[in-house]
Amino acid sequence: xxxxLIEKIEGEAFLDVSCRQGKxxxxxxxxxxxxxxxxxLVGRDPLDALVINPRVCGICGHAHLQATVRTLEKLAGFxxxxxxxxxxxxxxFCEMVQNHIKWFYLxxxxxxxxxxxxxxxxxxxxxxxxLAAIFSGQWPHSSYALPGGVTCDPSQLEILQAKRLVQxxxxxxxxxxGAFDIKNLSKDLKxxxxxxxxxxxxxxxxxxxxFITFGSDSYVQSSKILHGKVRPAKLHNIREFGQxxxxxxxxxxxxxxxxxxxxxxxxxxxxxxxxxxxRRYKDSITTRIFARIYEVGTLLKKIDEHLRTIDxxxxxxxxxxxxxxxxxxxIEAARGSLIHKVCIEKGKIAEYVxxxxxxxxxxxxxxxxxxxxxxxxxxxxxxxxxIIFRSFDICSVCTTH
Amino acid sequence: xxxxxIWLQGVTCNGxxxxxxxxxxxxDCLRRYDWLYHPVLPSSCTLDELSDKECDILVLEGGLKPxxxxxxxxxxxxxxxxxxxxxxxxxxxxxxxxxxxxREYDENITGVLFSGAQKTKHYxxxxxxxxxxxxxxxxxxxxxxxxxxxxxxxDTYNRPKELYAYTVHSGCMRNEYxxxxxxxxxFGTKEGCLYYRxxxxxxxxxxxxxxxxxxxxxxxxxxxxxxxxxxEPDFPKRDxxxxxxxxxxxxxxxxxxxxxxxxxxxxxxxxFHIPRLHxxxxxxx
Ligand code: SF4
Ligand code: SF4
Numbered sequence: 001x002x003x004x005l006i007e008k009i010e011g012e013a014f015l016d017v018s019c020r021q022g023k024x025x026x027x028x029x030x031x032x033x034x035x036x037x038x039x040x041l042v043g044r045d046p047l048d049a050l051v052i053n054p055r056v057c058g059i060c061g062h063a064h065l066q067a068t069v070r071t072l073e074k075l076a077g078f079x080x081x082x083x084x085x086x087x088x089x090x091x092x093f094c095e096m097v098q099n100h101i102k103w104f105y106l107x108x109x110x111x112x113x114x115x116x117x118x119x120x121x122x123x124x125x126x127x128x129x130x131l132a133a134i135f136s137g138q139w140p141h142s143s144y145a146l147p148g149g150v151t152c153d154p155s156q157l158e159i160l161q162a163k164r165l166v167q168x169x170x171x172x173x174x175x176x177x178g179a180f181d182i183k184n185l186s187k188d189l190k191x192x193x194x195x196x197x198x199x200x201x202x203x204x205x206x207x208x209x210x211f212i213t214f215g216s217d218s219y220v221q222s223s224k225i226l227h228g229k230v231r232p233a234k235l236h237n238i239r240e241f242g243q244x245x246x247x248x249x250x251x252x253x254x255x256x257x258x259x260x261x262x263x264x265x266x267x268x269x270x271x272x273x274x275x276x277x278x279r280r281y282k283d284s285i286t287t288r289i290f291a292r293i294y295e296v297g298t299l300l301k302k303i304d305e306h307l308r309t310i311d312x313x314x315x316x317x318x319x320x321x322x323x324x325x326x327x328x329x330x331i332e333a334a335r336g337s338l339i340h341k342v343c344i345e346k347g348k349i350a351e352y353v354x355x356x357x358x359x360x361x362x363x364x365x366x367x368x369x370x371x372x373x374x375x376x377x378x379x380x381x382x383x384x385x386x387i388i389f390r391s392f393d394i395c396s397v398c399t400t401h
Numbered sequence: 402x403x404x405x406x407i408w409l410q411g412v413t414c415n416g417x418x419x420x421x422x423x424x425x426x427x428x429d430c431l432r433r434y435d436w437l438y439h440p441v442l443p444s445s446c447t448l449d450e451l452s453d454k455e456c457d458i459l460v461l462e463g464g465l466k467p468x469x470x471x472x473x474x475x476x477x478x479x480x481x482x483x484x485x486x487x488x489x490x491x492x493x494x495x496x497x498x499x500x501x502x503x504r505e506y507d508e509n510i511t512g513v514l515f516s517g518a519q520k521t522k523h524y525x526x527x528x529x530x531x532x533x534x535x536x537x538x539x540x541x542x543x544x545x546x547x548x549x550x551x552x553x554x555x556d557t558y559n560r561p562k563e564l565y566a567y568t569v570h571s572g573c574m575r576n577e578y579x580x581x582x583x584x585x586x587x588f589g590t591k592e593g594c595l596y597y598r599x600x601x602x603x604x605x606x607x608x609x610x611x612x613x614x615x616x617x618x619x620x621x622x623x624x625x626x627x628x629x630x631x632x633e634p635d636f637p638k639r640d641x642x643x644x645x646x647x648x649x650x651x652x653x654x655x656x657x658x659x660x661x662x663x664x665x666x667x668x669x670x671x672x673f674h675i676p677r678l679h680x681x682x683x684x685x686x
Contacts, residue, residue: 005472007447011410012471012472033469033470035506036503036505036506036507037503039506040502040505040506045639045642045643047642048637048640048641050641051629051637051641052502052637056414058413058414058415058416058418058420059415061416102422102441110443118443122422122428126425133619134618136619136624137622137623137626138616138619139615139616140420140538141416142626143629144621144625144626149588150588150589151589151624152589153591153625155683316590316625317587317590319587397413
């Protein structure tokens with residue numbers, strides 16, 4: 001048994017692996033750190049969660065903010081207007097884009113020993129965060145969305161600035177990665193593909209080929225794929241369980257493990273580029289990595305569409321009372337579905353539960369059911385564990401919150 | 402020789418690491434120092450390799466907690482060993498400065514020099530070389546300033562005056578509404594001040610959020626979000642979206658302003674009704 005420390009994954013994780021003849025025989029994931037976010041919330045005013053919850057995670061705090069907002073709105077039976085929906089999606093998609101770009105270059109390219117144009121990558125990250133800040137005031141850690149709407153009241157000038165920023169990021173992106181044409185890969189996509197081929201990694205890291213998404217927005221609808229069939233996914237079928245020696249809980253849907261994240265979303269959307277890769281490489285690291293970077297293009301397009309169609313004369317906010325009660329809801333974060341559950345009693349938070357995307361992807365096996373990470377690792381070359389692990393874009397801080 | 406930098410993480414959400422990546426000329430910053438370790442940016446060592454390393458500038462993001470592991474090390478021991486030899490320690494973000502939000506779960510989580518507003522046992526040995534950059538997260542420009550700064554004036558919490566002598570209120574676009582005591586009736590508008598009802602802590606929070614804008618673009622109050630006072634030792638207080646009042650008067654006064662002075666001035670300000678400040682900014686006439 002060998003213990004690998006996996007670092008630079010938004011915190012750290014330990015991977016206990018046993019190898020025989022160069023192949024992985026068994027694997028167990030442990031997350032070391034716990035910070036007590038769910039406990040901190042108890043007894044507080046529900047709106048305080050809008051400030052506390054983004055602090056679960058420095059790279060996807062925005063998703064935590066919006067999961068909080070949607071959960072509280074669901075409790076009040078409130079649906080926001082189109083303007084509010086669009087603004088929230090714009091900033092959340094910005095967060096996903098910056099995440100994917102960082103991961104693609106600072107993690108995947110770095111690990112595979114590929115060089116990249118750091119300056120352009122950085123300009124894209126900086127500009128997409130700047131776009132978010134037009135609405136959210138700052139990135140990271142904004143609390144600009146609240147039950148009933150958003151605090152900002154953007155003007156035409158700001159919409160124009162935002163349009164210029166998204167245009168610029170789109171141009172840089174195409175220049176770096178080329179077109180998503182499977183027969184004609186070029187630039188960084190081609191360099192990545194060639195490197196995976198050289199290292200004999202194209203077919204590695206295949207998992208259970210089951211996908212799930214709980215968030216619903218203008219980009220993806222909540223559903224799951226089991227044995228190639230698409231079905232609706234219902235929140236009440238989710239179960240969490242404790243795991244030995246780890247601060248992360250495991251999670252299943254009707255007792256089974258599912259993969260969540262960009263690969264799941266693009267498969268559920270039926271994006272042709274990803275489906276073509278999947279036909280050939282199934283849910284290997286190749287499809288998983290390419291799906292995530294493919295999503296950047298689609299999300300940038302969505303942001304642009306929203307900026308073109310938003311009607312800023314609609315109100316930004318409708319006053320809303322949060323009633324007592326219990327509910328849960330989900331939102332799509334960079335790494336997959338993020339679920340928040342709340343119970344409010346006498347106007348205060350009595351209980352709060354957070355289930356993060358990495359919990360889905362990195363649960364350890366249970367009751368004879370193989371899990372996503374375990375299946376992806378077992379049988380793989382021992383040297384490939386690091387890249388397989390990272391292909392899921394792990395977030396340790398989220399997972400242990 | 403470029404100064405060697407190690408950026409360590411304690412009990413944290415990684416927000417300061419990502420905030421720092423937003424620095425516009427980050428390449429310059431990467432070239433100017435020899436980065437041995439950073440959790441996100443390219444750097445030359447792995448965590449395990451830090452055991453026998455030394456650095457000139459030690460950055461800590463996140464709180465210290467007894468027994469907290471960093472890879473195979475005990476975080477606090479590793480931090481103290483590196484800090485002893487370092488020329489400068491920079492505590493980045495409110496967790497590294499005071500313990501921060503996670504202190505509410507476990508009081509054993511502290512900052513380098515402060516545990517909330519109290520001095521820690523490291524104060525004596527480290528106060529001389531430590532620069533505190535609180536904020537949740539800290540602004541990238543503030544972090545870059547602290548890395549570079551030598552002999553800067555610090556306040557009682559070891560915060561550079563250059564950054565924290567201002568209040569968040571200075572430079573807010575809503576100042577005129579504050580002056581004439583026109584409150585924002587609700588969230589989601591450009592108009593009105595957030596001090597009277599929405600809980601804005603800008604007038605008594607040290608920070609340059611409205612001078613050095615976030616992401617070169619905005620700030621909380623500029624997009625209608627109240628300031629939550631994240632640079633102060635008591636962050637996060639409770640009931641953050643509402644102003645605590647006594648008999649209709651905000652419980653916490655603007656920094657250094659006696660209640661009597663405040664009441665006199667606002668009494669007069671309120672007695673004038675300035676129609677322009679009660680209309681929507683972009684309204685048709
Ligand atoms: S909103 Fe806050 S920072 Fe802005 S003027 Fe009012 S009190 Fe000052
Ligand atoms: S505006 Fe207030 S809460 Fe926001 S970052 Fe600045 S000091 Fe912190």
